[in-house]
Amino acid sequence: xxxxxxxxxxxxxxxxxxxxxxxxxxxxxxxxxxxxxxxxxxxxxxxxxxxxxxxxxxxxxxxxxxxxxxxxxxxxxxxxxxxxxxxxxxxxxxxxxxxxxxxxxxxxxxxxxxxxxxxxxxxxxxxxxxxxxxxxxxxxxxxxxxxxxxxxxxxxxxxxxxxxxxxxx
Amino acid sequence: xxxxxxxxxxxxxxxxxxxxxxxxxxxxxxxxxxxxxxxxxxxxxxxxxxxxxxxxxxxxxxxxxxxxxxxxxxxxxxxxxxxxxxxxxxxxxxxxxxxxxxxxxxxxxxxxxxxxxxxxxxxxxxxxxxxxxxxxxxxxxxxxxx
Numbered sequence: 001x002x003x004x005x006x007x008x009x010x011x012x013x014x015x016x017x018x019x020x021x022x023x024x025x026x027x028x029x030x031x032x033x034x035x036x037x038x039x040x041x042x043x044x045x046x047x048x049x050x051x052x053x054x055x056x057x058x059x060x061x062x063x064x065x066x067x068x069x070x071x072x073x074x075x076x077x078x079x080x081x082x083x084x085x086x087x088x089x090x091x092x093x094x095x096x097x098x099x100x101x102x103x104x105x106x107x108x109x110x111x112x113x114x115x116x117x118x119x120x121x122x123x124x125x126x127x128x129x130x131x132x133x134x135x136x137x138x139x140x141x142x143x144x145x146x147x148x149x150x151x152x153x154x155x156x157x158x159x160x161x162x163x164x165x166x167x168x169x
Numbered sequence: 170x171x172x173x174x175x176x177x178x179x180x181x182x183x184x185x186x187x188x189x190x191x192x193x194x195x196x197x198x199x200x201x202x203x204x205x206x207x208x209x210x211x212x213x214x215x216x217x218x219x220x221x222x223x224x225x226x227x228x229x230x231x232x233x234x235x236x237x238x239x240x241x242x243x244x245x246x247x248x249x250x251x252x253x254x255x256x257x258x259x260x261x262x263x264x265x266x267x268x269x270x271x272x273x274x275x276x277x278x279x280x281x282x283x284x285x286x287x288x289x290x291x292x293x294x295x296x297x298x299x300x301x302x303x304x305x306x307x308x309x310x311x312x313x314x315x
Contacts, residue, residue, distance in 0.1 A: 036202035048210065059304075125204070126281060135262075137248075138263070140206075144295050145295060148298045152302055155302040
């Protein structure tokens with residue numbers, strides 16, 4: 001329903017706020033699925049930071065959506081096909097909580113069995129992230145850092161150049 | 170937002186608890202949901218909310234951009250450095266046993282706390298950097314336009 005409101009509204013301010021609401025709702029969904037860590041991230045990043053960043057972008061651009069310049073039929077078709085493919089994909093997924101699902105039988109029992117005496121950290125998610133998958137997390141941190149550097153290069157470089165132009169004039 | 174008195178007072182009250190909560194999520198991540206990434210985001214929110222309600226100049230006086238950029242790099246360095254330390258102590262890269270060879274479980278604890286701290290610092294730095302980058306450009310509308 002929130003997603004519909006996001007699509008329908010013309011005011012970009014309302015869109016930003018509604019996508020924050022959408023993130024909060026998906027965080028609730030993740031809590032129901034017992035993925036508290038992910039829910040935490042979703043609530044903080046999706047509802048918090050990205051809303052602020054969208055508002056920041058809005059302040060730089062304009063507040064209202066322009067009426068679309070072409071017919072919405074083709075995009076609608078693409079979205080419908082993608083959605084149908086995704087729904088079709090979920091048909092093959094194991095049932096929720098199925099103990100024989102691939103995710104439960106591969107490495108998860110190993111981690112759950114080993115982490116109490118090897119790492120002894122009650123939050124197994126942290127144990128896996130920081131220790132068993134330490135390299136992955138290092139890579140993620142590097143990605144976050146690279147993203148920050150990228151934004152910095154793109155945006156603040158532009159500003160400096162513009163200031164120089166102004167001085168030239 | 171000079172005229173929003175309630176907003177400013179409430180924000181001042183909230184920032185302290187936001188930051189404490191960030192530290193709690195950071196260092197209690199072993200026992201409860203959360204960890205470096207979440208803590209970093211929450212800590213960044215503490216600064217961003219200050220920037221939103223007060224002004225960019227105010228928050229940049231508290232947390233100057235050069236420091237933010239250094240911190241973002243420092244976090245990655247801390248994480249990678251932990252790996253290097255274990256490498257020099259004769260273990261494989263990022264093997265936290267190296268930090269406490271007689272008691273490997275303690276070594277794991279130290280290692281996890283260190284790398285999570287690295288993640289947290291980087292995430293805080295990068296989030297605040299992105300926020301600064303977006304808001305330090307001249308906006309085309311003023312407060313009233315909202």
